[in-house]
Amino acid sequence: MPKRPCGEFLRKNKRSVAGMKIYHVLIIFVALLAIMSSLVSTEKENPKILIRTELGEIKVEIYQDKAPITASNFLRYVDENRYGGAYFYRVVRLDNQPQNEIKIEVIQGGLRFTENQSPFEAIEHETTAITGILHKDGVISMARNKPGTASSEFFICINDQPELDFEGKRNPDGQGFAAFGRVVSGMELVRNIQKLPADDQQILLTKVKILSIERIS
Numbered sequence: 001m002p003k004r005p006c007g008e009f010l011r012k013n014k015r016s017v018a019g020m021k022i023y024h025v026l027i028i029f030v031a032l033l034a035i036m037s038s039l040v041s042t043e044k045e046n047p048k049i050l051i052r053t054e055l056g057e058i059k060v061e062i063y064q065d066k067a068p069i070t071a072s073n074f075l076r077y078v079d080e081n082r083y084g085g086a087y088f089y090r091v092v093r094l095d096n097q098p099q100n101e102i103k104i105e106v107i108q109g110g111l112r113f114t115e116n117q118s119p120f121e122a123i124e125h126e127t128t129a130i131t132g133i134l135h136k137d138g139v140i141s142m143a144r145n146k147p148g149t150a151s152s153e154f155f156i157c158i159n160d161q162p163e164l165d166f167e168g169k170r171n172p173d174g175q176g177f178a179a180f181g182r183v184v185s186g187m188e189l190v191r192n193i194q195k196l197p198a199d200d201q202q203i204l205l206t207k208v209k210i211l212s213i214e215r216i217s
Helices: 004-042 068-079 187-194
Strands: 048-053 058-062 087-092 106-110 139-142 156-157 176-187 203-215
Touching: 058 068, 058 187, 068 139, 068 176, 068 203, 087 187, 106 187, 176 187
Parallel strands: none
Antiparallel strands: 048 058, 048 203, 058 176, 087 106, 087 203, 106 156, 139 156, 139 176
16 A cells, blocks of 8 residues: 555544643633633632721721631621711821830721720620731731720721731730721821820820721722
């Protein structure tokens, strides 16, 4: 039998097999893309809130996935319009905490409730060791006295504040504070508020009124 036609037959079959392999690879690739797209589309985004003040706006992403207890508490205040009449009232700078060996930089806001005045029960303390949300620049966190007393008061970090994390030295109990989100726009306003005049107790001489705090997504 002539050899040439046989060689052509083999070459054609090799091309066919190679084509089939490429086809199967493409099918698998398309399937993987579809699965990944499905996973991304079904992933729930964290809620975002807008803090409107008389001086401007601050947009914050709330890490409800990482800090469910603390985030849900804050969102409850927001959703039930409990922050009516709230203010940014306290600013902590490097130059106004002479009694503190461990210094921090934050602005604090809320309703200034005591533990007995809060409309909702204080929440379980979610440490940064649990959530993984460290007190970096722009992170929002809950103010507290002893662990388990946080309710309505919150603060925003200016620059990184590792001493507010779990095992940090700002609070003698070493439990740190419960961070639950981060500013995504408006940090210039946060820094400007921190620079406003305050008394020797770190309370603003003229508090910054919070007009509203509401969900935007």
